[in-house]
Amino acid sequence: MTAAVQKKVYISCNGCNRRLLDAQRLKNYLLANGYEITGFPGDADYLVFFASALNKVRIDESFDIIRKLGRYKGEIIVLGCLMETAPTEFNAFWKGKALPVKDMDDIDLFFPDIKVPYKEIPPDNFPLSPGNIYKDISPGVFIKQRLNLMLSPLKIADKLYGYLHHNKKEDYNTTFIWVSKGCPNLCSFCAERRVVGPCISRPAGEIVNEYSKLLEAGKRNFEFIGDDVGSYGLDLGITLPHLIQQLNKADKDYQVNWVIKHLHPKFIIRYKNEFIEMASSGKIRELICCFQSGSNRVLKLMRRQHTIEEVIDTLKEFRKVLPEIRLATNIIVGFPTETGEDFMKTLHVYDKVYFDRVHIIKYYDAEGSDSYAITPKVTDHEIARRIKLAKRFFKKRGIYFQTRD
């Protein structure tokens, strides 16, 4: 009797940490079911790709990667966010197998002879190493990308500035713990909420057990992760502060660091006292509060459910109690109808609260978002001008920035 030939799978992802964690869980699932993971697309029977749809650049890249994967003999399976963020383009382009994030449990249907279903594989604490997909599938594109970076004086200037302020960069030495999947909020610029589905929280006891085991294994730096961590527990009739209390009991004999991000600002406002208490214990060194716009008119159109004054007052309190806390944020530049005056209001928030780090996000008009229907749009040229202005503004104040333009 001859042994069954092990099927090989090539897994790639151009998405964020949440999708890289999903990719690692998928890898564990395939290994548990007797599949082999290969780093060579040409050897693979299946080519699994987690396709990011973060912005226009990423969407174009995702389509390009799928096209290039099509040169190999293996069957392509597209996962991730692309199918709900750019549905018309995706449906016209792709007739093969695909699943959005919220339907990952159905992955069992794509692989024959599965013995351990996907839902029985626990979430992983470490993301799949991202690598550069183009290195594997198109070295020419990989070299071109590197050259473009080296030959652009503006990009070099930004890189140099980033290098000089690298102490304010995000710390990636982290053990991740999933607290919930999905998001119940309705931000109008976000297509991701349709991809991830409604919020489903893990029971607090399960999270605390996982945390205790990781503490015993010597881990000390944690990021609690979810599509909106602030919504944790609302589907179970509990709240994030309830979970935090339980975690505090588990780690009372240890010196630990926590990062809590992917948290809608309305929850930072709502749970302000609990967060300040936690940060005072030294556990939270950094708070990420993505206020997106300094204009209440724009915030209303974004359906963010808070005013900019509430954000400013809350963060000022953090700064007063904990002058050393690192504050980080995201801003969206060029949301539909944003005027020059609205944009200046966003920059003026930095005159009221000091942020150490900011992510400047060029507004992307995703078909799957509600803001797709809001007009008038801001022209690309005007968005580029505002981003340039923002960079100059942040450089003057020594604020570390990253861009997704």
Ligand code: SF4
């Ligand atoms: S909280 Fe985040 S994931 Fe949820 S709708 Fe808003 S932007 Fe999207």
